[in-house]
Amino acid sequence: MKLRGYTVPRTPEGRSSLVPYPPWHYIGAFLVIDYWADPGRTVAFLPDGIDPHPDPGRCAFVAADWQSCSEGGDELVDPSRSQYKEVFVVCSGLLDGEEVTVCSYIWVDRDFALTRGWIQGFPKKLGSIWITRSFGLGGPADPGMAPGARFGATCAAYERRVAQATVTLEHPSRGGPFHNAPPIVNVRHFPRLEAGRHDAPAVHELVRAVSRDRAVSEVWEGSATLELFGAPHEEIDALAPVRIGRGYRFSFAYTVDDLETVRELGA
Amino acid sequence: MKLRGYTVPRTPEGRSSLVPYPPWHYIGAFLVIDYWADPGRTVAFLPDGIDPHPDPGRCAFVAADWQSCSEGGDELVDPSRSQYKEVFVVCSGLLDGEEVTVCSYIWVDRDFALTRGWIQGFPKKLGSIWITRSFGLGGPADPGMAPGARFGATCAAYERRVAQATVTLEHPSRGGPFHNAPPIVNVRHFPRLEAGRHDAPAVHELVRAVSRDRAVSEVWEGSATLELFGAPHEEIDALAPVRIGRGYRFSFAYTVDDLETVRELGA
């Protein structure tokens, strides 16, 4: 096979792939909100192989402001190839009795991150995402990590705002966030386009994220607001909050090499 | 299987898929340039299963300003879901002795079109694409379809211009464009992320595009210019022109329902 590269476009030299070979190293600033959606609607988002969680409707909203690179880190000094933002919702469930989360909806603002997400089973669409930043210097434009500091996140897709959230910090957290803490289980899916087989995906498997070298900053927590809006082509309003828990702010880093296939889901 | 939709995100109601089920109906305004790249470098871009074309280095550059929809056409009145632009290069080759073209490089500016392209084997990345338009009304800002009318196309990706082209119309064309006329054969490819199997793609197959209801406007032709630029993460300069043929301007419509798998390419 003479064409090279981990993803398309595969080329003679193999340096054009939209996503380079793993490992992929990540670091990001996070805004997380523990919340509960309507239990019945939440269960309906769980893929085959995932059972309902005993805490009905348990979800988390996550907004992340990322920087990432492959081995060697060359993308870091050409930062349009390393930075992206994303907003997602995870629903809680059980895999063979173990607590897991499932990423049901996710928007991201760069193509390499969209594709790298598909490869890991994250059902990414493109969106436009903004997240308040802290600079550690103080003053009226820098919320900082301190009581009363306010952070916001918004996500728009196809010219509509689909999510908006705020977190107002109160104090360092003891153990949170909780709702997105269990391992993520995703559905890797790639369609088939043969005549008569449009409902027999070429790839359809439950996978479990694996990572290493996880690091986290001090976590602050506080009160939160969250709104999720629907559209003719979006069902995220089905996961809108019926009760909102605490909001959190922190930084987080990790590395991904590969993942585990849990089971084939079939057609 | 309770989650529905042709692509992720797959949801209870199935109306959130980034790409809806086919058929997909397309119409677009095209700028095409017949040209020749370095023969050796062009051959190196042909995938397994495709033999070199007897006219060495034969390529075409295409810039297309598209509007598309699925059955029912609802996307047409929410046009951020139906419009996109793309720039691509096809290299000529032979499949079992029959003339075909292979799409070696392609940029597109919308997520639904990127993903719909991947499903059809187009190795799409996101780019920013601009193409001169004709409005049929005349005046200094409307090139029109007339002798001397000038059209340009540019493509940028990751903050660099990667392609720029111009066509200056002379007269209606007798039969062109020629280099992109044979059927397109693509490589559908979706990576695997299991440990130790990163070079064993989950999907890797040669596919042949199938379409129906093709319509084309009158085609005009004229002189052309074309430049393709490289970058550390782009090899499109390997397909830069060594000789430029004629340029063409026209509109084109078609419908895609599915495709034919020609052969499995394996790991």
Place this chain on the structure above:
Amino acid sequence: MKLRGYTVPRTPEGRSSLVPYPPWHYIGAFLVIDYWADPGRTVAFLPDGIDPHPDPGRCAFVAADWQSCSEGGDELVDPSRSQYKEVFVVCSGLLDGEEVTVCSYIWVDRDFALTRGWIQGFPKKLGSIWITRSFGLGGPADPGMAPGARFGATCAAYERRVAQATVTLEHPSRGGPFHNAPPIVNVRHFPRLEAGRHDAPAVHELVRAVSRDRAVSEVWEGSATLELFGAPHEEIDALAPVRIGRGYRFSFAYTVDDLETVRELGA
């Protein structure tokens, strides 16, 4: 004065100006909707010097898909410098007893068009605008200019949809659109930043648009829908329709050399 150019950045060679010297030549595809907003709220948008129109609340919504250039037309073959889309609302009024329109709100998607608009008194903000296109070839993705053809326009700004409209064509129009037909009168405004004089703008004058070489295609008309949405930082909902007239589709071209100052508005 050694620095040259019509606008900043002014440079030694004068070829860097965001907006080059006039004349500016324009051509565009238009979607226009004649409508009426709440009369009292509409009058509140009229600047000093403009009296209420005898038809209370008379407004027009306009979505335009433009291509423009300066003398010589070099921007046309580098089309990121010539194409843009905009959405705006004009309110009707009287200037010394003569019917005029005032552009109260306008979004545009490119910097050169934003600045060129400010120079002409259009109160432009950046937005993301999409407008259904017609290609003249037919088929399911091409609405065409024919009975039943549906066109849509959307505008988003700061991550929210602020306007959406549709027009369904019925037949060629006899004389429409009407509400945006009178000449446009704008307020040219440029703020002052001296201490204590923030409310004494450096430029504040009523100006009247002047143009030449106007051309228009056949106009089609039909039924229309229109929604205008507010936000903490947008008051366009104050001009939302209470009654919707007819919608129109056509192409239009003109040239602008300069404008007339009607009167100084002062602090």
Place this chain on the structure above:
Amino acid sequence: MKLRGYTVPRTPEGRSSLVPYPPWHYIGAFLVIDYWADPGRTVAFLPDGIDPHPDPGRCAFVAADWQSCSEGGDELVDPSRSQYKEVFVVCSGLLDGEEVTVCSYIWVDRDFALTRGWIQGFPKKLGSIWITRSFGLGGPADPGMAPGARFGATCAAYERRVAQATVTLEHPSRGGPFHNAPPIVNVRHFPRLEAGRHDAPAVHELVRAVSRDRAVSEVWEGSATLELFGAPHEEIDALAPVRIGRGYRFSFAYTVDDLETVRELGA
């Protein structure tokens, strides 16, 4: 005067202005490179009223990743209204014998920041800007503030890369950066569009930036690279480096209330 707001669009309630009234509070992460351009070409960029600097060709390149707000700070939790990035070059000169800098070229990626810049005399165009970030947590994707940490910045405008720079940190700086330290003097300029008076700008004045509540983090310095590229519509290559000094990384905050008019520049 019944319409309200600091800038257009001016409206009945005055909450729609693209730029709200000052004060404006800023905080940002900076990458600065002290360098020298060709002396003759640099002098040609100085506006009337500014004499050449005794250190010929002295310039600075600045890339800034900003968050800003007006009084009250509401934009901070709707962060698309508070965040932007910009890249600029300042040339050194003398104003009445005192060292100053002049901003000769600047790109920014948001409309409110473009307009707020024009009001202060910054000759802003829109661009697409990326700047490596530090997260303070460490790991392969976080350069950190440490010896060997690499930062990059790129700027593209109209589909071309116009600037790229890198800084590799070595140690905390003793006093730098130096080339952008003197006060900025800008030219506030707003064109006239009356017939025959296109070269008699409505506003044309030398202004001096005033600020308060300046704060700066620890500054690190190291080696730097810098490239500035031209285009038919860009002269930034005239300010390309002939010698590169040190590069710097730090955070900076300040507040702007107004500015001082130094002199009228006339037609």
